[in-house]
Amino acid sequence: MADNPPDYELADRMALTRPDQVKAIGHPLRTMILQLLHERAATVTELAAALERPKSTVAHHVEVLTRNGLLRVVRTRRVRAIEERFYGRTARMFHVAAEPPAAGEQMPTDFNDFEVAARESATAFEQGKLWGFIRHARISKDQAALFWDSMAELIDEFDRLPRSGDTMYGFAIGLYPTNHPTLPTAE
Template identity: 50%
Template sequence: MSSNPGRSPDYDLEDVRIITSSQELKAVHHPLRSVLIDLVLDRAASVAELASAVDRPPSTVAYHVGKLVDAGLLRVVRTRRVRAIEERFYGRTARIFYVGQISADQVPLVTNYLPIAATESAAAHRDDELRALLRYANVPADRVGPFWTKVMELFAEFSAMPRTGERGYALVAGLYPVDHPTLPPPSED
């Protein structure tokens, strides 16, 4: 568990949780559920607060929160009494949910974030507010894992930042094999 004052969210949670079950994958990669999961990275929230944030009926949001709880991705982090009803506040079980080793039949359950990021970033590109890099390199296969670990550390830092800004930002990264031209070995001349 992580308990660092000043870090978002306002409750304790694991830094990284590896997910591999179909139930977890279906839950985390559902469009509405992924938004709900992201919202509670800021602070714990009730179904009513979540419903207001996503402009959906509380009954719809309660159903999806239930699916996330069943998958172990959300949990009740505190309650309060409102009149005669106990209001539950939900939080994530981890700051980052990372897809571990999955079977070939589970791959369709996982969202490819790069096309989503490309679509979302179009307006920022148009307004000259996009910061992006694309780099190609032939690297030894045994260096890929350790490099990705560094990228995950950067994502953990980004995820832990206080969410006090007036504007939201997205961070996306991808590391994938690609065919790209390379120079031949240098000549001896």
């Protein structure tokens, strides 16, 4: 296994600026494909086997991700008369751009990483294997932005861990404004 996965060059971060890019990562199967490609580049055949889905279905989703700039062919090899393509991510981390989309476009809002994490973590919770914390703090928008940059570094560290062991672990992190109550300013 690579010490610094994956086994191909890619950008650290990529801002998603178009609604079609955001929609592309919102599909659960495409999200799984992106997660698998954190390990190493893979062919559609390898992805289909790992996902236990038909090759044609996986090929469709790979094409959607490629068309939207989230995947690219990182190498090829000749197998008999066919050129086999290995796909890789274009960036370690994708994030929705802070700037508003172009006029007339609207970013999709029909997916939530925490909903995915909640579904994935239910079994771990039932088995007493879920590690989690939730905290609330009244901070400025600038402090929140600086803290998020620190969390992005932690995510990057997690993504770069050497792949080993038999268990796939999920790592969910977020920062969001809430209506959580606050104490009045001390006098």
